[in-house]
Amino acid sequence: MSLEAVNLSCVRRDRVLFEQQSFTLNAGELTYLLGENGAGKTSLLRILIGFVEPAAGQVLYGGSAITHSDVRRKFNAELIYIGHKSAVDPHASAFENSRFWCAQHGVSVTQELIYSVLATLGLVGLEDIPCGQLSAGQNRRVALARLWFKATAKVWVLDEPFTALDVKGIELLERHIEAFLARGGSVILTSHQPLSHLTGWRPLELEYRL
């Protein structure tokens, strides 16, 4: 199913961030959203997932508007969004955050699977302590574990997923994105760091407008 932006515009505090943005995320494609600080990348991603309404235009999933409840349900079932701030509860552990996220998103997982994914993410021994005591990169890994849990996802919308990751973490995530694309997934992401291994992406540049 393709995710399609049709003539999207966004206005923030009387400033037009962007207008008439149209593009399609197709199966197996990676779109790299580029632009200076404040250009509107996060705003565009939040419109794309239906969290914020555009000033004009619409978002279609499989050809129908995501504002229709049946389309919304299907889109929810096939979407993973990881925002810049990650939404990891600092008072809960990596295990508890993962279990809650899976429950909230209707993803059925065993305890063993949660521990195994957290191990893949390099979090062995850190699974049961409050995330507030983990480093920034470790917290990012806890958030990224969602990309391993939800096997039914077809679209990943990732806002600066590489932030705070070390070299190994970047490589792990890039390989996981590659495998997802090879299975026919679609990805749109922002990153202020150049992508190191990922190739074949399509740039989508937002110009900073005064």
Ligand SMILES: Nc1ncnc2c1ncn2[C@@H]1O[C@H](COP(=O)(O)OP(=O)(O)OP(=O)(O)O)[C@@H](O)[C@H]1O
């Ligand atoms: N809810 C909001 N209310 C008012 N202004 C907002 C809101 N959200 C974003 N903005 C403004 O819109 C502009 C674009 O913000 P946005 O976060 O989309 O940019 P960005 O391209 O993701 O930036 P960065 O690279 O710094 O993350 C900023 O000037 C920001 O202050």
